[in-house]
Amino acid sequence: MSTAAEVTLVDFDDVLASYDPAMGLEVHVELNTVTKMFCGCPTEFGAEPNTQVCPTCLGLPGAMPVVNAKAVESAIRIGLALNCEIAEWCRFARKNYFYPDMPKNFQTSQYDEPIAFEGFMDVDIPLEGGGTETFRVEIERAHMEEDTGKSLHVGGATGRIHGADHSLVDYNRAGIPLIEIVTKPIMGSREKAPAIAKAYVAQLRELIVALGVSDARMDQGSIRADVNLSLAPKDQGGLGTRSETKNVNSLRSVERAVRYEMQRHAGILDAGGSILQETRHWHEDTGITTSGREKSDAEDYRYFPEPDLVPVAPSREWVEELRATMPENPTVKKARLQAEWGFTDLEMRDTVGAGAFGLVEETIAAGATPQSARKWWLSDMARRANESGTDIADLGVSPAQVAEVQALVDAKTINDKLARQVFDGLIAGEGTPEEIIAARGLAVVSDDGALGAAVDVAIAANPDVADKIRDGKVAAAGALIGAVMKEMKGQADAARVRELILERLA
Structure with missing residues (x-):
């Protein structure tokens, strides 16, 4: 029951009559460092495929990573802006899974020891008729990791792997510094859930831009949102089985994806089915999600500490220095x-x-x-x-x-x-x-000689309007002003034209 064709969407109001939604938002921010997270390769967007790679970001044997200090600084700045605690000691881990755009077959990330944790952001939700309502979104963590490469599926109609003739991989993006910002489950949002998701990502994007750590362009993928959503029976508390809609790349789509998944989950549950814990793809053109792959739990990734990197231990003095520079x-x-x-x-x-x-x-x-x-x-x-x-x-x-x-x-x-x-x-x-x-030749004509001549022509051509003005109906002057402006191709001083008309017809 997980395909779009088999699911009957439930009306949004009916969803809320039976279920309580819970959301979790994971936002990936590409940092604007000059070099990658663990090597010296450049990070310029749009370069020829596979020209910004080296043995380290390709995961070749014997290549040793080195942490990008600027990326660590940016991570701390983001954590401070999100009211997080900054770890005195943290380390990287290997997240193991196979995917073609992962040249090392693992992603260097942070697992149980993130650099920033336990924060919040107060989000303003616009109200009909003006004004806003504030909703607090709690932040579980903001951790450092590296981006993957980019797959291009060729020959199909949708750009997805299904139906494609072959796939190409560009590893230029592999190794670019990322900060992943993960919320705690957002409960109690009810009918406001789609609006809260959109407003949160919008305000987070503004914050990232203000910090100067990323251009945060959703159209180029430098900020991407994953939308986790589940439904539980109304007023019973707890969490249902979640789906994760990956790489949603516009604010409007974040809002639409939340609404669609609420309606899709309700359709499956109302029909007696169960939700599959999986990743899903968002389709901007049709406004639906489709199944991607079953979602692994953390233990399935076989996390273990990265043996080639030393722990990161930002001093309290450094953290306070960065806090003093916050915009x-x-x-x-x-x-x-x-x-x-x-x-x-x-x-x-x-x-x-x-x-x-x-x-x-x-x-x-x-x-x-x-x-x-x-x-x-x-x-x-x-x-x-x-x-x-x-x-x-x-x-x-x-x-x-x-x-x-x-x-x-x-x-x-x-x-x-x-x-x-x-x-x-x-x-x-x-x-x-x-x-x-x-x-x-756009300058306004304010010369009384030229303007007066045009006014005389307009009065002569519109005697009925001139009579109304003589009778005290001054508002009728607008018609003569318009005629003069047309005659002078919009280059007359309208205020002076009005004065001349009234002088002549006083």
Whole structure:
């Protein structure tokens, strides 16, 4: 009963009527060290396959590993940010299992002695109508390990091993430093379980970026989430048999995977079946999971201490030195800046949701007002990013340039409509905003002679509108302003045009 075709999904509300969900989230973070965890191979993303390997990360006989000190420092920083205790002494272990992307046939990881343990993160869950609710997620451990290689299954329709003609393996990623952050079972989440999972991974990603230990790009796999889920009969406590959905690589998918697995488990249990403890694959296109392999318990991995590595014993002085360099918590920072900027809860939520929080912050720092910075990034830039399928930060317009364009609007050199053409030029690489304005002839016309002539033409062409203004219906001036702006291709000073119209028709 574990295949999608054989399972009838239960309505989400009906799941909650009969069962209590329990979640566990395992997030793998690739560190941005220059070299790998136990050797000197580079870690650059996107290199030609199997060009960043050596005897150590390939597990060749006689090769000896050496721990990457920068990775240890990053692990401690992550542990401190998650309110963890930092071990005074910890060591690595060998996790033994065979898989083609594991060149050594074991993974060097940490087992019963992680570098960080017993922490927590307070997660803010958005509420309908604005505001948030805080839910505490307890952290069991954050431990160091190495990443595996990457398998490419060729010839099939799905990219999975089933149905493929052959498989290729790229070992460039094998040995890249990882931190695995494991939560304790998340109980009592009920209907909020999908939202809590998404918010936790989102806040964790923000924290990792703020620490500067990883770019945390889910699209490149530098942060990946495994979703463990089980159901137990409602109000009876305890845990059911869990499934583990592997390598979920977007925030939206984390939320959807939790919801889907709750509905799938309930369908199996309602039909009298039992849940198979297994790993599962998430399919972004169809929104379902499919079976991977039966999941081993810890004892099946035959963990034993890594004989080729000495224990890691960070001094308390070093830990305190790192604690003193910790950045402001992103959640605290957002609350502080929201108050400073005067954003409503909805405005702040939209800013963060668009991926524009940091861009707005930098634009304000460059001299723009909070509202003008938010206006450009969440309207014009967000639209362009959506139309081109580009990340908003990769459009080719910097926060400093947005602030410069807004300063030109404030100085009445250009207006908002002309500013959009300036942004076109910036994206096309045509130079600075002032160079683009000069080259394209975008400057606003404020000369009374030219404006007055255009106003006279508009009044003559619209005598009925002119009569309404003479009769005191000043709001009708908008139609004449529009006519003048059209005549002057949007380059008229609208405020001065209005003044001239009212002067002539007073």
